[in-house]
Amino acid sequence: MSERVPTYTADQVRAAERPLIDAGVPLMHRAAAALADVVRAELATPDTVLTLTGVLEPVIRESPVALxxxxxxxxxxGDNGGDALYAAARLTGVADVDVLLVSERFHETALAAAVAAGVRRVDLPEVDDDLRHYALVVDGIVGIGSSADSALRGRARGVVTAIRDDLRRGGRMPRLIAVDLPSGLHPDTGAADDAVLAASVTVTFGAVKAGLATGRGPELCGDVVLVDIGLGSALQSVEPAGAASVSRIVTVWQDA
Incomplete structure (x- = not known):
């Protein structure tokens, strides 16, 4: 059953996060823990893949052996990459996890934690060859960012375009979980160009971003899971940008 919640702009969310970040509250670890839990739950559901048209279809396994x-x-x-890498470190007990870095810069501490936990670094040619063998893809390329233009650039755009083109050649897309919002989607307006991967689930942190409920947001975000990381009191006095439906709300900050 869905629940109606307020949406907020990227600036409003950043302002709510700032006092907690300045106080040393581990928002990234809270987000990563919740993200890993959602991924585990997705892996436990019946095997399906998301086709280019947005339709879930059963996986046809090449072998009956359970792998x-x-x-x-x-x-x-950025921080979204850190969230994704820390979540990856938490997933190696239930899955074989590969990470593809889409920038020369990355969260070094989070990557070190992931590699120490058994995560394997891969590059685009390996992904192109093996995409159909992944049960799930986690899109932690970029979140609310700081630029007025949300379009992906450089290596990130090349990776997304390569995966998209594979789908257009008739490939199958594993289920995709977007971290905070689908990378390339504007967090306020929901604007997006063609270099965006449609998610089956979006795990959004702190508050639902306005762009998930407007423009191309509803088309690209799939089911929205809201993770309460402790921004509620900071947002109480803020006028919401709108409202959106979420499939569920996960609270992590009370036990952190």
Missing amino acids: RPRVLVLAGS
Whole structure:
């Protein structure tokens, strides 16, 4: 059952996060823990893939032998990449996890934690060859960012375009979980160009971003899971940008 919640702009969310970050509250670890829990739950559901048209279809296995699922993490240079990498470190007990870095810059501490936990670094040619073998892809390329233009650039755009083109050649897309919002989607307006991967689930942190409920947001975000990381009191006095439906709300800060 869905629940109606307020939405907020990127600036409003950043302002709510700032006092907690300045106080040393581990928002990234809270987000990563919740993200890993959602991924585990997705891996436990019946095997399906998301086609280019947005339709879930059963996976046809090449062998009846049960194998550990494979997860691909696309990690960018910012906090979203850190969230995804820390989540990857938490997933190696239930899946074989690969990470593809889409920038020369990345969260070094989070990557070190992921590699120490058994995560394997891969590059785009390997992903192109093996995409159909992944049970799930985690899109942690970019979140609310700081630029007025949300379009992906450089290596990040090349990776997303390569995966998109594979789908257009008739490939199958594993289920995709977007970290905070689908990378390339504007957090306020929901604007996006063609270099965006549609998610089956979006795990959004602190508050639902306005762009998930407007423009191309509803088309690209799939089911929205809201993770309460402790921004509620800071947002109480803020006028919401709008409202959106979420499939569920997960609270992590009370036990952190």
